[in-house]
Amino acid sequence: MRDIAALKTALEGLKIEDNPALVKQKSRDFFWYSPVLKRELDHVTADLVVSPRSEAEILRVLETCYRHDVPVTVRGTGTGNYGQAMPLAGGVVMNLAEMNRVLKISPGRLVAEPGAILHDIDVAARASSGQEMRMHPSTLKTASIGGFIGGGSGGVGSIRWGGLRDIGNVLRLKVATMEERPRLLELDGWDLQKVCHAYGTNGVITEVEIPLTAAYDWIDVIVGFDSFERAAAYGDDIGNRDGLLLKLVSPIAAPIPQDYFLRHRRFIPDGRHICLVMVAAHALGPLLAVTRRLGGEVLFRSDTAEDTKGLPPAYELSWNHTTLRGLRVDPGITYLQVLYPYPNHLDLVSRVHAHFGDEVLAHLEFVRFDGNITCFGLPIVRFTTEERLDEIMRIHEDMGCVIFNPHRYTLEEGGMKQTDEVQLAFKREADPKGLLNPGKMIGWEKPDFDFGSRRNYLFPGLQPAS
Ligand code: FAD
Missing domain, CATH: 3.30.465.10 (Uridine Diphospho-n-acetylenolpyruvylglucosamine Reductase; domain 3)
Structure with a gap:
């Protein structure tokens, strides 16, 4: 039995929060993006939040919790999507917000x-x-x-x-x-x-x-296309042009922009598929020349738009902000994280989306991956059941995609379905009692876990819902 009162006494002088409502607030992240994680983790909370103000205070928290056998889960600002910063076994949330210099x-x-x-x-x-x-x-x-x-x-x-x-x-x-x-x-x-x-x-x-x-002045450009294939091909083309300095290339299928980008939708005609681009000011002219050649229509430019008041920057329409904007309008959606491996990524994207139709709406992010330009996807899924969600992921994998499952809280299931032996070996050295963020590394908790079984891992130490 953990003696939290004794722990609190031993931590005297540090900034401690034990008000249950505030502790619960700081025990959560954006896990609720996933209907599966929402069901599994909604009740999870720590016993205490401790906010160290220096390295010496971090060391004191770790030493004291080690002595009292109390788990410690580190928290930055809790914007992770997979319950990464949630204390599955209770204990202390170590909030590093005050160490911000x-x-x-x-x-x-x-x-x-x-x-x-x-x-x-x-x-x-x-x-x-x-x-x-x-x-x-x-x-x-x-x-x-x-x-x-x-x-x-x-x-x-x-x-x-x-x-x-x-x-x-x-x-x-x-x-x-x-x-x-x-x-x-x-x-x-x-x-x-x-x-x-x-x-x-x-x-x-x-x-x-x-x-x-x-640092550059980055200009947001939204380019429209009459088909998603053309938006994706455009993203691939500009991403591969070595002379164009770009920071963001995000093709997004209709009707995501029209339905979910509430402040920008006045720029985006119905049915138009888009590519969001962030381009350095000096590269804008060349980008526009390429865009004309590829038949894209410039729908929005942050440097010339008349009224940009209240418009979020393009990057807040991209990556997992696309999903967030979708969830705000329609809490019934969810998402996936997909890698379409180079060099057949565009073909794979086409085949996958032709297969699912409106059930899975395309959202790509072009990236440099192992030296090649390819795309990740964070498609929006119209959620029905957890079984169907698993089936959708299985179909993606069967078609040749790699899924980074955002509906699981462990490192392995959210990643490559195998334990990172280097991280596991370091855990043995740096956390011999296994008190740091318990339940997130299957290789530590259950070394014989069979990833091939397609069963998801349920951490036995997950605190019970009261
Ligand atoms: P937290 O959520 O607090 O922590 C994340 C993990 O790191 C936890 O496991 C925590 O225990 C651990 N951790 C925190 N601090 C430390 C520390 N000092 N030492 C050791 N471990 C620590 N992610 C991306 O990679 N790219 C994106 O574009 C992106 N877009 C997002 C958009 C939205 C709307 C949301 C909600 C999330 C997005 N994410 C994205 C996920 C998340 O924002 C990022 O991972 C972010 O960087 C997490 O920072 P944080 O301070 O909130 O970390």
Whole structure:
């Protein structure tokens, strides 16, 4: 039996929250995007939220919780979509919102505390030295850098720079272990793979160093097409043009823009499929020349639109913001995460969407993946039952797609359906009692789990619904 009162006494002097309503608020993320996770995790809550203000306080929380056998789940700002930051077994949520300082900016690099908000990082880098981050999730304004590295994968900028875990896209991390005497480790090079996208299951990132690139004025352009195939082919074409500096290329099928992009829909005629583009100001002319040649119609340009007041930036229509805008209008939808492998990605996209028709609406994000331009999909699914959702994913896989299942809370099921042995080995070293974010790494909880069975993993320690 956990003695939370004793833990609280031992943590005296730290910023602690134990009001159940506030603790529950800080125990949640955007898990409710998934009807499956909503059913499984809605009741989950921690016992306490502790908000350290320094590295020394992080170490004290880890040491004390280790001594009291209490799990610790790290939280940035809780914008993850798969319950990553939810404390499945209760215990402490370690909220890093107060550790939000940008510490150092120099040519090509920036050092920050883990709770720094991505938008603040970009503002500071731009103001001090005309630089910006290489990539960010569409949650630029709300997500933290520690949460992006711990739980994200890429996003706006990935068309140029690839994914967050690609070597070079994070330079150095300082990581605290959860042991009798927590250590601070400096990781770089391939060692970064130990904790990048590990959901905080094997260490707490206490400081990050990331690369910067030159900042540009980015212009939002929306290009319209009469078929989705042409919008997708356009995205592929411009994504492959090496001389065009782009930050976002997102083909989206009708009627998603008309039904869900409430502020932009006045620019988008009925039935028109679109491609969202963010282009550097100096590359706009060449982009427009390519667009004319490919028969696209420019529906919107942020540099010339007469009234842009109240319009969100294009990146807040893209990536998982597309889904969010859909959910706000129609809570009955959900989504998938799909990779259409290079080089047959366009053909695969066509075949998949011809198969499903209106049940699965196309939304692509072009990215550089292992050196090639290909596309991820975050299609909108008209949800009926969990069985049908599983069947839709199975059909995608049978047709040759890779599914990153957003309706599962474990690293493996949300990823490549296999345990990352490097992350597992690091967990053995850095978290011997298995107290960091329990339930998220199947390789630790149930090494003989059979991924081929297609059964989903249910963490036995998941706290019961009361
Ligand atoms: P949290 O949700 O708080 O945490 C994420 C994970 O990282 C958790 O497992 C947490 O335990 C762990 N973690 C947090 N801080 C640390 C730390 N210091 N040390 C170790 N582990 C830590 N993701 C993308 O990759 N690209 C997108 O474009 C994108 N778009 C999104 C759009 C919407 C509308 C939403 C709701 C989500 C989107 N996401 C996207 C998912 C999410 O926003 C990103 O993963 C984001 O970067 C998470 O940051 P956060 O601070 O909210 O992290």
